[in-house]
Amino acid sequence: MQTIPIKNVGGLVDRFQRQYFYLRLSITDMCNFRCNYCLPDGYQPDSQKSKFLTPTEIQRLVGAFAQLGTEKVRITGGEPTLRKDFLQITEIIRNTPNIQQIALTTNGFRMAKDVQKWREAGITSINVSIDSLDPRMFQRITGLNKFADVMQGIERAFEVGYEKVKVNAVLMKDLNAQEFHHFLAWIKTNPIQMRFIELMQTGEMDSFFQKHHLSGQVLAEKLLREGWQLKTRSPLDGPAKIFQHPDYLGEIGLIMPYEKNFCASCNRLRVSARGKLHLCLFGEEGVDLRDLLQSDEQISQLNARIQNALQDKREHHFLHQGDSGIRRHLASIGG
Numbered sequence: 001m002q003t004i005p006i007k008n009v010g011g012l013v014d015r016f017q018r019q020y021f022y023l024r025l026s027i028t029d030m031c032n033f034r035c036n037y038c039l040p041d042g043y044q045p046d047s048q049k050s051k052f053l054t055p056t057e058i059q060r061l062v063g064a065f066a067q068l069g070t071e072k073v074r075i076t077g078g079e080p081t082l083r084k085d086f087l088q089i090t091e092i093i094r095n096t097p098n099i100q101q102i103a104l105t106t107n108g109f110r111m112a113k114d115v116q117k118w119r120e121a122g123i124t125s126i127n128v129s130i131d132s133l134d135p136r137m138f139q140r141i142t143g144l145n146k147f148a149d150v151m152q153g154i155e156r157a158f159e160v161g162y163e164k165v166k167v168n169a170v171l172m173k174d175l176n177a178q179e180f181h182h183f184l185a186w187i188k189t190n191p192i193q194m195r196f197i198e199l200m201q202t203g204e205m206d207s208f209f210q211k212h213h214l215s216g217q218v219l220a221e222k223l224l225r226e227g228w229q230l231k232t233r234s235p236l237d238g239p240a241k242i243f244q245h246p247d248y249l250g251e252i253g254l255i256m257p258y259e260k261n262f263c264a265s266c267n268r269l270r271v272s273a274r275g276k277l278h279l280c281l282f283g284e285e286g287v288d289l290r291d292l293l294q295s296d297e298q299i300s301q302l303n304a305r306i307q308n309a310l311q312d313k314r315e316h317h318f319l320h321q322g323d324s325g326i327r328r329h330l331a332s333i334g335g
Contacts, residue, residue, distance in 0.1 A: 011069040014313045022268035028078040034143030052273045057293040064302045066098040072236045074103040087121045094122030111153025116160040127166040132176045166193045172212035187250025195253035216256030279313040
């Protein structure tokens with residue numbers, strides 16, 4: 001594959017003067033977990049859909065975003081490590097000039113076995129999902145008895161040299177919400193950034209949302225009462241508000257999409273596993289980029305399409321009005 005030269009062709013700035021340095025790239029929508037807030041019936045393949053982006057297409061895509069100022073790429077799914085060419089894709093991204101960080105979001109089922117290979121391939125940070133510290137509740141939420149495997153994977157990540165691991169959990173009323181302080185106790189002596197993600201409404205999960213939604217603001221108020229302090233965001237940070245406490249080795253991150261002005265600090269764009277640019281996790285159908293990923297000579301057209309599409313990005317989503325757009329579930333776009 002030819003290496004695409006990187007030159008500055010202007011940044012990614014929308015109509016509201018938000019600048020975009022961060023690409024969330026889904027490489028598959030397949031997942032082997034059946035999380036009750038995302039894919040309760042398991043992955044349902046669509047025989048009518050095209051195949052996932054190839055490594056060559058991904059190289060051209062990431063090269064274009066790098067030309068436009070992208071410095072961080074997060075590889076997502078579905079479960080991205082299900083792809084047999086996952087390490088090849090990671091190395092392609094690592095070898096793209098201007099890309100400074102490569103993050104991975106995973107359910108962790110292969111982590112204990114493969115995390116050293118991930119580090120060698122160029123993964124600079126890992127987010128792994130653990131929705132409960134109780135193996136029985138973990139299985140109830142995810143549909144699989146994999147708690148011990150995922151926990152072993154986190155231990156292995158530290159052994160191979162990762163100084164911090166980010167752990168994602170969706171806290172839900174009547175399920176795992178009572179574990180909030182169990183998670184805090186866990187990170188007191190462990191360098192883990194525990195990230196609580198507020199349950200989000202999607203098209204297939206309206207009744208589930210109404211039953212189990214827990215406001216992230218409630219958690220933020222608890223943390224502040226208990227002496228946690230808010231950290232300053234960096235330009236490449238994701239949407240989490242990060243809290244730290246002098247008595248804790250770990251940190252807390254809160255992702256609160258229903259918070260007022262949540263979208264004001266947006267710095268990320270999304271591309272689906274089949275090559276559609278999505279300007280927001282919730283909303284539009286997406287802008288197809290794949291037809292411009294077939295030749296290195298199309299790079300200028302690809303850059304222009306990305307920049308032009310960005311000017312249609314909305315100022316904010318409408319989750320607070322109960323409008324989750326067309327998104328049936330989060331696995332379809334990488335969360």
